[in-house]
Amino acid sequence: MKKGFSLFKLCSATLLGTVFLSAALFAAEETAPGVKGMSDEEFTPTKEVLNVKYVQMDKPYHMDVESLKGAFKDAGAVKVVLQKQDKAFPNGGGSVAGAEVKAIHDGITIYFQITWSDPTKNARTIAVQEFRDAAALMFPLGAVEITPAEHFSPRMGDREKPTNLWHWKADWEADLLVKGELEDVEVQYPNMHDDFNFNPYSAYYHRELITSVEVLSGGRAANNLLSQPGRGRTVEDLNAEGFGTLTTQDHQDVNGCSHYEDGVWTVIMYRSLITQDPHDVQFVPGGNAFFNMAVWNGGEQDRNGQKNISTQWHPATLEKVAWQ
Amino acid sequence: MTLVHNWHLGRRMEYPYFESRPKRQFAAIFNINRCIACQTCTMACKSAWTYNKGQEHMWWNNVETKPYGGYPQSWDVKTLKLIDNGENTWYTDEKDEKLSPYGVYEGDTIFEAASKKNINQWAVGYIPEDKEWRSPNFGEDVAKSNKPDEYSSLPEHSRWFFYIQRLCNHCTYPGCLAACPRKAIYKRKEDGIVLIDQKRCRGYRKCVEQCPYKKPMYRGLTRVSEKCIACYPRVEGKDPLTKGRPMETRCMAACVGQIRLQGFLDDNPKNPVTWLIRHDKLALPLYPQFGTEPNIYYIPPRWAPRAYLRQMFGPGVDEAIDKFMVPSRERLAVMSLFRMAQSIIFEYKIEEGPKVFETTIHGKKFEMYNDTVIGFGEDGQEIVRTTIEEPIHIRDPKHYNSI
Numbered sequence: 001m002k003k004g005f006s007l008f009k010l011c012s013a014t015l016l017g018t019v020f021l022s023a024a025l026f027a028a029e030e031t032a033p034g035v036k037g038m039s040d041e042e043f044t045p046t047k048e049v050l051n052v053k054y055v056q057m058d059k060p061y062h063m064d065v066e067s068l069k070g071a072f073k074d075a076g077a078v079k080v081v082l083q084k085q086d087k088a089f090p091n092g093g094g095s096v097a098g099a100e101v102k103a104i105h106d107g108i109t110i111y112f113q114i115t116w117s118d119p120t121k122n123a124r125t126i127a128v129q130e131f132r133d134a135a136a137l138m139f140p141l142g143a144v145e146i147t148p149a150e151h152f153s154p155r156m157g158d159r160e161k162p163t164n165l166w167h168w169k170a171d172w173e174a175d176l177l178v179k180g181e182l183e184d185v186e187v188q189y190p191n192m193h194d195d196f197n198f199n200p201y202s203a204y205y206h207r208e209l210i211t212s213v214e215v216l217s218g219g220r221a222a223n224n225l226l227s228q229p230g231r232g233r234t235v236e237d238l239n240a241e242g243f244g245t246l247t248t249q250d251h252q253d254v255n256g257c258s259h260y261e262d263g264v265w266t267v268i269m270y271r272s273l274i275t276q277d278p279h280d281v282q283f284v285p286g287g288n289a290f291f292n293m294a295v296w297n298g299g300e301q302d303r304n305g306q307k308n309i310s311t312q313w314h315p316a317t318l319e320k321v322a323w324q
Numbered sequence: 325m326t327l328v329h330n331w332h333l334g335r336r337m338e339y340p341y342f343e344s345r346p347k348r349q350f351a352a353i354f355n356i357n358r359c360i361a362c363q364t365c366t367m368a369c370k371s372a373w374t375y376n377k378g379q380e381h382m383w384w385n386n387v388e389t390k391p392y393g394g395y396p397q398s399w400d401v402k403t404l405k406l407i408d409n410g411e412n413t414w415y416t417d418e419k420d421e422k423l424s425p426y427g428v429y430e431g432d433t434i435f436e437a438a439s440k441k442n443i444n445q446w447a448v449g450y451i452p453e454d455k456e457w458r459s460p461n462f463g464e465d466v467a468k469s470n471k472p473d474e475y476s477s478l479p480e481h482s483r484w485f486f487y488i489q490r491l492c493n494h495c496t497y498p499g500c501l502a503a504c505p506r507k508a509i510y511k512r513k514e515d516g517i518v519l520i521d522q523k524r525c526r527g528y529r530k531c532v533e534q535c536p537y538k539k540p541m542y543r544g545l546t547r548v549s550e551k552c553i554a555c556y557p558r559v560e561g562k563d564p565l566t567k568g569r570p571m572e573t574r575c576m577a578a579c580v581g582q583i584r585l586q587g588f589l590d591d592n593p594k595n596p597v598t599w600l601i602r603h604d605k606l607a608l609p610l611y612p613q614f615g616t617e618p619n620i621y622y623i624p625p626r627w628a629p630r631a632y633l634r635q636m637f638g639p640g641v642d643e644a645i646d647k648f649m650v651p652s653r654e655r656l657a658v659m660s661l662f663r664m665a666q667s668i669i670f671e672y673k674i675e676e677g678p679k680v681f682e683t684t685i686h687g688k689k690f691e692m693y694n695d696t697v698i699g700f701g702e703d704g705q706e707i708v709r710t711t712i713e714e715p716i717h718i719r720d721p722k723h724y725n726s727i
Contacts, residue, residue: 089340090505090530091444126544128532129453171547185378185544192380216376218522219546226527227546244506246526301451304505304528 092306122298182229334424378545392463433615492552493618503534
């Protein structure tokens with residue numbers, strides 16, 4: 001437990017450092033501006049427990065929803081009630097009422113499957129008015145007890161109470177399918193004109209221009225994961241300890257796959273049970289965990305705090321590995 | 325929300341953060357009367373910062389024609405509608421030189437409108453769609469008929485338009501900074517320049533939505549937003565040309581019509597920018613009623629209907645135009661500094677010269693003296709020296725037809 005605490009400190013220092021750097025001009029406030037108080041109910045986990053079923057399986061060659069269907073067949077589902085995010089500015093969401101969560105593990109990897117209804121598929125964010133469909137799982141970092149006496153905010157965590165988040169993005173899935181692993185602006189605007197073509201396969205390849213592209217692309221030069229081509233994954237691994245502190249991890253460990261059919265998204269996020277990263281949640285077969293989740297409906301312009309959230313932590317237990 | 329003082333509005337207003345003014349504030353004055361919309365500033369900016377892929381729609385600096393032009397289309401009309409509560413008036417009977425030089429605004433700012441409407445957002449706003457960013461020249465040079473019963477009547481012409489030069493206002497209370505839910509936008513303490521941290525930005529477009537001037541722009545290629553950076557390497561004196569002295573931005577330095585003067589708003593009354601804005605009140609903020617305390621100031625055009633101008637620049641318009649039409653001795657001298665140097669002028673000095681001209685303008689006596697005005701840099705060194713009457717150089721006859 002003592003070691004766990006020091007991990008919190010380490011994580012907090014990194015996160016807070018980033019936040020204060022950006023907001024250096026403004027006095028730190030105890031409660032973030034625009035945040036309303038929370039009730040005791042929100043600090044009490046739900047009664048229903050998600051059973052993370054142990055399944056003996058061979059990792060499919062193609063990690064997709066269809067190949068994993070069989071493995072999830074006997075896993076029990078938990079219904080998560082979702083609502084509008086109404087505490088921190090900007091408020092928003094409310095178009096998705098609920099989602100179904102299932103989870104399995106095979107002693108090596110843990111898989112979470114989220115299913116929800118969304119009449120519109122929004123898998124591109126190139127035009128200024130377009131937003132992506134997305135889903136996120138959140139886990140408290142380290143070994144924690146969650147009770148009304150021991151507050152651990154189900155909304156992005158809190159200071160000294162860091163969380164690990166897995167954020168699946170519909171457009172990252174689309175990025176994976178194109179050459180260079182980033183949907184380019186021509187996908188949105190097929191006949192567009194651009195003065196400088198940085199495509200190395202074009203007829204007028206210009207070495208100096210190609211090599212200077214990073215300098216000329218703020219997000220890429222700053223190593224923003226959202227701007228990088230070739231991420232090789234559909235899920236972003238993040239940490240947060242309160243509203244506005246969401247920070248991409250240096251080491252990305254989570255991946256995922258998805259399927260959209262008849263107005264229903266099925267998203268699977270998976271990661272090895274144990275990682276080397278001190279900023280990651282760790283899962284032990286036979287042990288307990290908590291999770292919370294959110295869903296973004298791009299068609300309703302959901303992004304950031306404008307999302308459909310669950311306001312309580314959900315407990316989960318991992319089945320022991322059955323040796324044969 | 326906290327209460328902060330906004331001197332444009334002459335009162336305190338709601339803002340998500342405490343009042344925290346920079347040591348000196350990046351600012352500029354544009355003389356609308358001289359602009360010919362040649363777009364040299366626009367291209368200077370484009371060729372420096374936004375010529376890359378995914379930035380095709382981005383014009384951090386643009387010049388649009390009023391009343392019909394707008395980039396993005398109708399940005400100002402749409403935002404004005406959002407803050408309109410039917411009583412967006414000014415109380416101008418009492419003024420305080422320092423706290424309320426234009427009087428007191430009695431309407432709602434973008435922050436107060438959001439608070440009153442209870443929309444649980446920091447500010448009111450909207451996201452212009454891609455098609456609205458597409459035609460920056462839409463409405464260019466299109467004149468407005470001035471019907472007698474509309475606005476106010478014009479003395480000589482029945483049609484009017486004018487150009488407005490726009491870039492990020494590097495506001496004291498930026499709407500974009502307030503809107504960003506993850507504090508990826510910051511205002512620098514040393515010069516008041518507002519920047520988007522390209523690493524922290526997650527492309528939420530709350531800044532695009534809630535900046536009333538629509539100057540943060542989303543870049544589809546990198547999935548994050550970008551905005552005018554006030555050419556901060558130049559302002560920091562990193563360009564070798566000025567040998568470490570703060571240098572004007574690309575758009576300012578490129579101005580062919582000499583309509584621009586860049587500097588810092590500070591407490592020095594002999595700073596040309598501070599003098600023209602705070603002491604002479606010749607230059608006025610753009611849409612002060614939005615409540616962000618923008619830092620690009622305009623000398624309003626003489627020929628457009630006053631009601632329209634008052635909506636755009638606040639109640640100081642009539643006084644500013646009167647002053648512009650019959651400039652005082654000091655005003656004429658300070659205005660001669662526009663676009664005289666690439667280095668930023670921090671202080672001016674006037675050496676008096678002889679009277680060279682005298683006339684009457686609109687019944688007011690105007691006297692012109694051929695004074696010499698000197699501009700000093702940050703280090704106190706002389707940067708520029710010019711006279712009111714432009715010096716005449718007569719070419720040697722043998723060079724008449726040579727270049």
